[in-house]
């Protein structure tokens with residue numbers, strides 16, 4: 001039986017270009033976005049926001065995202081090139097935009113609110129994978145554009161984390177390390193132990 005942890009260890013990303021129908025059903029999306037509600041959350045502020053975008057609105061959404069990236073670059077001639085980047089991404093049958101809604105007046109530091117929203121975003125990818133769907137989180141310069149944030153009802157102090165593509169795998173994706181390889185390499189590079197005597201050092205079992 002695949003345990004929850006085995007399922008976590010097997011997650012990899014697959015770009016929207018390699019996705020097809022079906023998207024998660026409404027009931028499945030409820031589970032996926034529901035899982036995100038269980039992110040660690042200092043102050044229980046629920047500082048995450050998710051915007052579901054369906055294919056009927058992709059053209060308008062990507063037009064705005066490309067315009068936002070172009071504004072950030074300060075070079076209007078790059079709009080067409082920026083917009084083209086989303087042509088294959090549009091094969092994903094569902095998009096979920098992930099954001100951090102920051103209460104700047106709250107005693108919980110803004111960065112901790114952003115951390116919580118990032119954790120919630122990862123739970124979306126995790127839950128989608130657990131249900132057998134492919135997921136991919138992408139950003140680009142447009143996420144930093146105040147005008148684009150405003151089009152989503154967000155303010156300049158909120159953060160657009162990125163856009164999550166969700167769908168059914170339809171191809172191998174770009175070559176990359178397997179999930180198992182990534183875990184081994186990641187453990188070697190990132191898992192540390194700390195002791196009072198020796199400080200931080202490589203973690204060994």
Ligand SMILES: Cc1cc2nc3c(=O)[nH]c(=O)nc-3n(C[C@H](O)[C@H](O)[C@H](O)COP(=O)(O)O)c2cc1C
Pocket residue numbers: 011012013014136137138139140161162182
């Ligand atoms: C906030 C955030 C933004 C990202 N933006 C991009 C992006 O714009 N383009 C991209 O190729 N990968 C982006 N990534 C990385 C991919 O989502 C993915 O994690 C990466 O390709 C590694 O694949 P893996 O999840 O299978 O290890 C982003 C990740 C995070 C956390």
